[in-house]
Amino acid sequence: MARYDHIDFVPPQGVREACMRGVALHEQGVTGDGIDDDTVAWARRLARGERVTAAKARKMARFFGRNQRFAAEPKDSPAWASWQLWGGHAGDAWSEKLVAQMDAADEASATASEVAQPAAAEPRTAFRARVPMLTDYLSESGGLAMYFVTFGGATDESPTHDVRVADGVTLTFYADGRLFALSVDDARRVVGEDIVTAATDPALQCE
DSSP: OGGGTTSOOSOOHHHHHHHHHHHHHHHTTTTOSOSOHHHHHHHHHHHTTOOOOHHHHHHHHHHHHHOGGGGGSOTTSHHHHHHHHTTHHHHHHHHHHHHHHHHHHHHHHHHHHHHHSOOOOOOOOOEEEEEEEEOSSSSSSOSEEEEEEEESOOOSSOEEEEEEEETTEEEEEETTSOEEOSOHHHHHHHHOHHHHHHHTOGGGOOO
């Protein structure tokens, strides 16, 4: 219950006294055969001042929420005895308080978990530069052509077609004439180290 370390689960005196009354009534046979053994066992524990568990506190609150009528029953009735075994009026108020505190702690923990989620990784830098590429299948006239090349990045334009220029390297050509390499490493394989170095120089970047 580390999340609830700040919550006091020790039963207050009013709860202890109600449970003691309930246990006494049970031992006198007032509760009848319908009472659950676990209810009596917990009443004895609370009467001794033992801490309640988070699950039991929520169960208590549910009991009181369903059985408010028990509080008005005759004091020699099974319903009244059951009401006492669960802590009586003091148990009603106490369990409600505990549940409110636990719910607040749960909400705070959930919020903290959301905040603690690792931030999305920054997108890899995509370098764009005008670099020469000797290729006879990129222009109608062939020969030396100028293309925008993005290293390591993607684009929002729709490709016109892909061309496999080396083993494991496919370049995508777009309708506006720009050429996008899959990665810096692939670009080095296609256009050479010197061109890639120049193309990724911030001083040579262009829109």
